[in-house]
Amino acid sequence: MTNYFLLFLMVLFTCAIVVCLYLAKSVRQKTKAEPGKNVPAQSGMFSPKPAWGRYHVHYYGYALLFLAFDMEMAYMYPWAVVYKELGIVALLDMGVFLLILFLGLLYTWSQGGLRRQ
Numbered sequence: 001m002t003n004y005f006l007l008f009l010m011v012l013f014t015c016a017i018v019v020c021l022y023l024a025k026s027v028r029q030k031t032k033a034e035p036g037k038n039v040p041a042q043s044g045m046f047s048p049k050p051a052w053g054r055y056h057v058h059y060y061g062y063a064l065l066f067l068a069f070d071m072e073m074a075y076m077y078p079w080a081v082v083y084k085e086l087g088i089v090a091l092l093d094m095g096v097f098l099l100i101l102f103l104g105l106l107y108t109w110s111q112g113g114l115r116r117q
Contacts, residue, residue, distance in 0.1 A: 061108070061113045065105075065108065065114075068101065069101070072101055075097065076094070079094055
């Protein structure tokens with residue numbers, strides 16, 4: 001029962017912090033609207049198009065490729081730490097892993113996923 005009580009206290013404390021930060025923001029908030037506040041801006045430049053415009057799916061492809069190779073590094077670091085203990089089996093496992101990633105990269109390249117539009 002004490003574990004649930006401590007969990008309840010943690011949730012209550014978190015909610016209290018959120019409410020206090022929200023109240024502090026509304027006290028310090030500027031009341032007058034600045035010109036251009038509601039104008040859509042992108043990278044510091046004002047955009048002539050509305051902010052809800054469509055984006056090319058090409059950017060999402062780059063993001064997915066980045067995530068795939070970023071996850072590769074997340075798996076390779078622990079592998080490198082225990083490589084000497086596991087020996088040749090670890091080397092073969094990482095070779096298969098990298099081969100699968102390389103085949104995925106080749107497939108993406110062959111389908112034109114890396115071409116600029």
